[in-house]
Amino acid sequence: MAEKSVTAEKLAELDQALNGCRTLLILIHDYPDPDAIASGFAFAHFVNKRYHIRTRIAYGGLITRAENRAMVQQLKIHMTHTSKLRWKRHKWIALLDTQPSFGNHSLPPDVTPHIVIDHHETAGPVDTPFSDIRLGYGACATVIFEYLREAGVDIPAPVATAIAFAIRTETQELGRDARDEDLQAYLQVYPKANKRKIAKIANPKLPHSYFLTLKTALSEARTFRHLAHVHLGNVESPEIISQVADLLLRHSGIGWSLATGRFNRQLYLSLRASHPKANAGNVLRKIIGNFGTGGGHGTMAGGRIPFNGDEPQQWNRLEHLVNQRFLRALGYKKDSVWKQLIE
Ligand SMILES: [Mn+2]
Numbered sequence: 001m002a003e004k005s006v007t008a009e010k011l012a013e014l015d016q017a018l019n020g021c022r023t024l025l026i027l028i029h030d031y032p033d034p035d036a037i038a039s040g041f042a043f044a045h046f047v048n049k050r051y052h053i054r055t056r057i058a059y060g061g062l063i064t065r066a067e068n069r070a071m072v073q074q075l076k077i078h079m080t081h082t083s084k085l086r087w088k089r090h091k092w093i094a095l096l097d098t099q100p101s102f103g104n105h106s107l108p109p110d111v112t113p114h115i116v117i118d119h120h121e122t123a124g125p126v127d128t129p130f131s132d133i134r135l136g137y138g139a140c141a142t143v144i145f146e147y148l149r150e151a152g153v154d155i156p157a158p159v160a161t162a163i164a165f166a167i168r169t170e171t172q173e174l175g176r177d178a179r180d181e182d183l184q185a186y187l188q189v190y191p192k193a194n195k196r197k198i199a200k201i202a203n204p205k206l207p208h209s210y211f212l213t214l215k216t217a218l219s220e221a222r223t224f225r226h227l228a229h230v231h232l233g234n235v236e237s238p239e240i241i242s243q244v245a246d247l248l249l250r251h252s253g254i255g256w257s258l259a260t261g262r263f264n265r266q267l268y269l270s271l272r273a274s275h276p277k278a279n280a281g282n283v284l285r286k287i288i289g290n291f292g293t294g295g296g297h298g299t300m301a302g303g304r305i306p307f308n309g310d311e312p313q314q315w316n317r318l319e320h321l322v323n324q325r326f327l328r329a330l331g332y333k334k335d336s337v338w339k340q341l342i343e
Contacts, residue, residue, distance in 0.1 A: 007146040010132050014147070017115060017130035018047065018092075023054045025090040027082070027113070029098035029105045030061030031239050034071055036097040038141040038166035041077050042159050043096060043117070046144065049153045058082050060106030064237035066204040071165060074197045075158040082106040097140040099126055099133070103293030103304065117143055120297050121281055135297075138178035141166035145185040160192035165201055177276075177298035209236055217244045217259070222323075222338035226255035229326060229338070231319045235261035238268040242302060245270040251341070258287070258326050260319060267305040267318055269294065286329035287322060 018024075026044055028036035036059070044055040060082040063069055072079065087108055094115035098105045101123050107113065115130045119137040126133060134143050141163045148155055155163075167186045171178035174186060213232060221230040228248045235241060241261040248257035249272040257272045271284045281296035284303055288294045294303015307318060324334035 006134075007150045011147060011150050014115070014130060014132075015051075018051055018053065021051065021053055021092045021114075023056075023090075023092065025085070025093045026055055026057045026096060027093060027105060027107060028057065028059050028096050029102070030059065031104075031237065032059045032061075032063060032068070032097075033065075033170070033239075034068060034162075035139045035141050035166040035170040037068065037071060037077060037079075038139075038162035039096040039117070039144050040079070041075070041162045042141060042144040042148065042155075043094065045156070045159050046148050046151070046153055047094075050151050056080055058085055058106075062237045062239075065239040065243070066206050066210070067169075067201055068239070070201045070204040071162065074201055075162055077158075077162070087111055095128075096144075099123075100128065101126075102295060104302075119143060120295055123295070136179055138171040138174070138176070138182040139167045139185075141170070142182045142185040145189060146181070149188070155189060155192055157192055157194050160189040161194045161197055161201075163189045164193040165198055168198075177300070210240070213240050213244070214247075217247065218342055221248060221341035223254065223341050224327065224332065224336050224338045226253060227258075227326065227330065227332075228254045228256070228341060229258040229323060230260075231322075232259060232261040233315075235263050235268075238263050238304075241268050242270040242272075242300075245272045248272075248341075249274060256283075256326075256330060258322070260322060262307075262315060265307055266292075267307055267315070267322070269303050269305070269322065271296065271301045273299045275299070283329045287325040289325065 024047055026040045028040040040057040044057055047053040057079045059079055093113040095113040096117050099118050113128055116126050116128050117132045119134050119140045122133055137143055145163050167182050171182055174183055216232055217230050221228055241259045245257045245259040255274045259270045261268050271280050273280045278299050280299050280301040284294045284296055284301035288303050292305035327336050328334050
């Protein structure tokens with residue numbers, strides 16, 4: 001059965017669900033990555049062309065990663081910060097690249113979105129008038145692309161560029177957690193994408209703070225067998241944590257990497273695995289337990305633990321506990337001895 005028929009069915013359902021909608025708020029997850037940004041941007045284009053709906057794209061948290069800032073600037077993507085929203089004014093809300101039960105978005109607890117489109121594993125059924133959760137899709141932008149294709153909506157260069165960049169980064173050049181649908185979407189948008197802009201977005205100038213964090217990451221990283229972890233301490237934004245987890249995983253001796261950072265009284269965690277069949281979401285949930293929230297898919301997962309301690313020692317204790325749980329989750333003794341990655 002072709003996935004296209006799923007999209008055709010869902011499109012008919014969406015036509016019904018958006019009946020009567022004039023203005024739609026499109027909310028993406030906090031600290032949005034290229035996939036979330038592209039999903040919001042492409043979905044805004046889609047609902048505008050198909051239903052003549054006016055849209056506003058909103059996000060919470062920050063966008064500090066240089067690549068993501070370059071993406072927003074180069075493609076002229078207009079987004080509003082959730083702190084500037086008056087939620088009461090938005091009757092119609094679409095939540096993209098996340099789900100209501102996840103802790104990683106700024107939707108107030110008493111607000112129910114009308115539409116949810118995502119590709120992450122779900123903790124339970126999504127109770128909204130319309131939902132489309134495509135498990136196994138490498139990128140949420142791929143799902144949005146399928147709506148555009150199914151509806152025959154023209155894809156302008158900036159939208160094509162955003163989708164192409166999203167699929168590329170979210171799947172590490174289509175090699176990580178990608179499936180045929182992601183490849184097909186990429187091949188179809190790529191000819192329309194602005195390659196010069198993709199190059200600018202992918203290789204921006206990096207701030208000095210990036211190099212400072214990198215120094216900490218390399219000197220503080222610890223390993224045990226094929227596991228690596230690093231606690232970055234205070235970070236300027238949680239986005240750097242996943243970048244460091246990605247970097248550690250590239251070490252030839254490493255199969256699992258975990259990076260954490262302290263931000264806004266929370267410990268943010270980012271977990272990565274090399275093996276394509278690894279269930280990183282499951283391992284991360286074992287690490288976090290009932291301390292906080294987290295989830296993921298395939299080889300990548302992220303989460304956070306709220307923390308009220310003030311003393312550095314209390315943070316250290318929490319990080320130590322995370323190390324022990326990391327070991328236990330992968331079948332090792334919790335007091336196994338970590339050693340420095342670079343002596
Ligand atoms: Mn995504």
